[in-house]
Amino acid sequence: MKTAFRRVPWLSLGAMALLLGAAALLQMRIDAQASDVAAQKDELLLSSPSAIQKLSLGNEGLLADIYWTRTVQFYGSHLIAHASNYDLLWPLLDVTTTLDPKLIVAYRFGAIFLSEPEAGANRTDLAVKLVKRGIAANPENWHLDSDLAFLYYWRLKDYPDAAATYREASQKPGAPLGLKLMAARVSAMGGSVETSRMIWTEIYDSSKDQTVRNKAAQELELLKVQDDEQRLDAVAAEYQHRFGRLPANAEELRAAGLLRDVPTDPEGYPYVFGSDGKFALDPQSPIEIPVLPPSAEAAPASKYK
């Protein structure tokens, strides 16, 4: 029962350290299973970005950063868990960009993942809305126009609007000449693989966000697959033309001198020749061609200003 007169309270410190360790362990347990509850927790606030703005008392930038971090964490955690419900993505981005209209990266992120059908919110309308808001707040930034054009092109298959937007983008300060080229290609060739490749390459090169770049790389892979399959089918047709029958596999094409090597997909798996007479991915290949759900909203009438 002796009080320690000015001695270091070793016992107390030891007990505290132990308990803090226990608290940390508990925290890990809580984190592991509380993700669903936490996701809902901001809903009331998220329904009113202007309210948050008022409550932020001048710290909008900081709050915007916080919400941006949450957006990325939200998307990342849902992606890993193969979740299907990305409903909160729009409110999170809405709040983020309301608090900081100049947070370009948020608009660019939203353009891709709000409109993304499988690993995203599948709401191209909201993506368009977001990017247009971004353009209004950042009229000198050609990246945003480029992203809008991407949405018209890739999601809405609205080639006239896409071309016009690329042209608009090309006139903004710092815009690369390539944008004019893309405008021309889109006008002329619509949805060709080559055009799509250009667009995704541009996104890959210009984005600083790793998640977006991963997405672009993935799309480029798919485009390559599409491209490969088209070329292989053409070679197979040539084979048929020469030998009167379809080839059994790619090996025969090589033996006939029509191919130099057995072609492989970007993941290294050789393409297989299906019974339907077309080349396809090896079923064991990790690449998946997404099956697009029917488009939820029709391409809007060209509202290009």
Add this chain to the structure above:
Amino acid sequence: MSAMPGVVAVNTFREAVRDRVLYNLVLFALMMIGAAILVGQISLGIERLVIINLGLSAISIFGLVMAVFIGVGLVYKEIEKRTLYTLLAKPIRRSEFLVGKYGGLLLTLLVNTSFMTLGVGVALYYVGRPFVRADAWILVAVYFILLELALVTALALFFSCFSSPMLSALFTLGIYVTGIFASDIRGFGEFTNNEALKTATTVLYYLVPNFHNFNVISAVAHGEAVPVALIWQNTLYAVVYAGVVLIAASAVFSRRNLK
């Protein structure tokens, strides 16, 4: 001898009850709950949502104000006013005194929170909606708020042992806010590519009391269930962490020379 904290606790409670400021706070909170009814009626169909959200938020905020406002003076006032002199001459250990003050304030918060919860219940009833089983989760949300308040009180008590009320309030609120945004802070750290910063923010995350664990207001407002595991995890966390703070407070206070 272990009855000592109880004696101090009851007296602390009595002191709080006789403090008029407390009544104003409770009244204000009840007014907020009343306002929630009005707001809910403006937008049809979501009265329940608004009443629960606003009501529970009010309980949380006012509970926080009370915990800090009274907590930072718990020990400081007694030292300043020297009421402690005669008390510590009695056969009571300093740690028992601290536990008693802590318990007294918790009791006060419990009583006030109960009143305010009752207010929310009355508001829900008034809106005409019959109670459903899902409403039981509201009580869990209130319980979590109480756990949160228990932690905040412990912190305020700790600072009260050596710091003036103003500073104590600042420190306590500072830790509270940090605890609310702890996961965001860690997120920031992971965002950067600085290993040192990542480690620092992760350590901070586990060191700071994570108040965000206790917030289930939104989920409950939607009638969702709270995972049962979370109930005992949060309880344990609050007990463990409050224990840390109380041990620290005891270590500090037991060595303090009273002027």
Add this chain to the structure above:
Amino acid sequence: MSAPAIEITGLTKDYPVGFWRKRMRRSLDNLTLQVEEGEVFGFLGPNGAGKTTTLKLLTGLIFPTSGTARVRGRSIDDVRMHRDIGYLPEQPYFYDYLTARELLDYYARFSNYSATERRARVERFLELVGLTSAGNVQLRKFSKGMLQRAGIAQAILHDPPVVFLDEPMSGLDPIGRREVRDIIHDLKRQGRTVFFSTHILSDAEMLCDRVAVLAGGKLQGVGAPNEIVSVEISGMEILFELREGEPLPQALAKAVAIGPRYRLEVPESELYYTLDRLRGCEARILSITPVRPTLEDYFIRIVGREQTAVHAVEGMAR
């Protein structure tokens, strides 16, 4: 021979002072003292001498830099020791939102009494200190004197064998002081040990079996009041009247006039020489009295010596 009620050995207290709190101010220096059971012990000294520091050390409000103390055999570290003591601090403060009755009841709960016994005690001690009628008044409305009485009541409510009182007479009118003196007498009659600090020397002389004098943090002397005092040199006081028209002789210039009479104090050795002088001028001698220095003189002499060393070491606002 029973153990002393209070046993203090080498008790020392340093306070860090200065802006950086690096220098040490010694407010109590190596105090060694014993108080026997049943004694009324007075603790005297000027402001800042270390009296209150000693009491705070004994009651566990502050911790010694070095040294130990025991009360009834238990170290001051031991919380159980507090069962045996009652403490009245200087200028006591209580929870002002409580009534006198509630305060005593609260403190009584720290001892093991049944509810009935507690109630009985509260009433008894309220009456003892004359606060029965004010029992249900909140302490915030009490005068200083009333607070002092409430303080005494809570200090002795649980019949502690040892009672510590810091300036128990302060704030009281003469009647109040008389009552407190009576209470202390009563406590002594009951066989309790009373340790009280005061600067009212007449009270100390009246009440105490022994006194200790503290100045500058150091113990200056311990003993029965008359013992301490008789250490000092005494003198002789002569009262006389001069014959009409006679001037005061040069040799007697130190005499002080009190109306028509004079008073002169001389050391014992000069008594006969002075008497010769007086006879020489035909003065009429009214009285010759040995002067015994009072505690006050002793006190002033001690304090005078320590004056340069005494600073206010306890930061208590007065």
